[in-house]
Structure formats: C-alpha cells, structure tokens
Amino acid sequence: MVAKVALVIFPQFNVLDLSVATVLGIANHYAPDTYALDIVSMSGGIVHSMSGVGVDTKKFDAQRYDTIIVGSMPGVPTPAADLVARLRVALTESRRVASICTGAFILGAAGAFDGREVTTHWGYTNELINKLPGAKVVPERMFVRDGHVWSSAGMTAGTDLILSMVEADVGSHVAKMICKTMVLSHRRQGGQSQFSVLDDIDPKHERIRQALAFIRDNLSESLTVELLADQVNWxxxxxxxxxxAETGLSPAKVIEKLRVTAAKNLIESGHSSASRIAVQTGFGDEARMRRAFLRELSDVPQKILKGARARKASLAL
Structure with missing residues (x-):
C-alpha cells in the first residue's frame, strides 16, 4: 500500500526542507509505489521560501496521511490556531508525525512532544525549552525518535531524518542506495551530535588542514608526529x-578528540562491541578508549552503549 506523506510548509520556509521530496522520490525508484507526497499549506496555492522560490501547494485539509512532516522557517514561529487544531487531529490519525528544525515549535504547540524527547537547531534549544515545558528537549542531537513522533535539528539534518524513516519502512538497502544516488557519504545517525570537533579547529594554513584531513581519514592507524609531518613535507x-600555533592543541590531543567523537558516534549508532570500536577508531583496546572518554566526556563508553541499547529497545516496542 502506498503511504501518503504530507510536507507542511509556510511562507518563508527553508527550501532545504524539500529534500523530503528528493529522498522519497528516489525511494520510489528503488521501491516502487512506496510513497505519495503532497506538499501542503493551510491556504494552498503558491508558497514562497525564504530564498524566493515558490512552490505550488495543496490545502492542508481533513485528508488522512500516513506521515506528516512539519517544515521550518527562520526564527521562532507562532503557529496559527487552525494549523494547531489540524495537527492535533493528525496526532491521533497518522502513523507518524515529524518536525524539521523550528517546525518543532509548531508541532509542539499541538502537544506532540508532551512527555516526549524532541530536538531542534542548536540555536533555538533554549527557546524550545521555554516554549515546551512538558517536553524533554535533547540538545545537540541530529534527530530524535520517540514513539511515533520524530524531530530533527536544522538544515541538512532533515535529510537524515527522512532517510531514517525510509530505512524503517523499507530497509537499510534502499536507504543506502538513496545515499549513493544523492552522493552522500553516509546517513548520519540520530545519536550524532550537531557539532564536529573540526568545527572548532579552523587553521588557516593549508598544510595543517591537510594534516587534519589525514587524521580524520586514518583514525585506525598509528598516527605519530613523524607520520603527520611527512604527509605535509615538514x-x-x-x-x-x-x-x-594554528589549532591551539597538540597533535596528540586533536587525535584523541577525533577518536573519541568517532567512537561515540559508532556506539550511539548501535554498534554492539566496544572492543571492536576501540580497534576501529585507533585506541587499540577498551582500557585506552575508556580513559580517553573520561578525559574528553567525563563519561565511559559502556554507559553510552547502555543508553543506546535502551533507546533501540524502546523503538522496537
């Protein structure tokens, strides 16, 4: 049976939210007749994005949808009463509802996140906590699924959310083929942070940038100063x-930070063997990885793994 999906947009919506259409369209190529997408708005007709692109929409009426995805707009939106009422009905009728970025404020106004986990763009976390006191706001996460209610961080995180939905519906093979078609290196998992260690390390010298790229791509190797220096002919x-001088940190400290981040992402993505992750990310053994986690995160891998397993078990119910 074809699943009917509605993407709800508004004036000044973020045009990146239309990645929903791209992902579902490619999904239909590999798994024909899986989805039928309507792009809807409360009034119907042409709706212009913040970049000026206009999209023809259907009126968001009483039609039932399998999945409803609420798009985003700049700033903290104040949803209209009729939209909130429509979404309240959808919460009881639809198999799945979701928000992208600041769409969490709109879906939250309908009560979708009462007692549930929710995330949004990191820049709006405090506002979301104030607006939705009954929600469990999870800062920094790429996307969150709590029962049949989903939410994502901003911009491209919406694509990761939709890919995860497709994987849940038709399997990982189709999701991987979509990533290959879209030339995405991988689908980021919901547990991943919105931030990257490299975002905070922004050297100006090209050779240091080259060294950082080499470290990132070779974490499982023995990364000595001699090897890194040889890579940039110094x-x-x-x-x-x-x-x-460029990064404010020693090579060893940056390597540890990147290894901890990579290992944490693997753990939160559902990988079950801490010892295997330790080898894969260059720590060599669990003891070294545990010490690094304590230094960088004040936490231990087993605790993070336990939390990841608990979330996975709750989603399987």
Missing part, C-alpha cells in the same frame, strides 16, 4: 610547533 619539530 620536519616533525616544525610540524608540532605550527600545528599547536
């Missing part, structure tokens, strides 16, 4: 001084 001494 002496080890000059490399160490330049790296510290």
């Amino acid at each position: 002496s080890p001494r000059h490399f160490s001084r330049a790296f510290k």
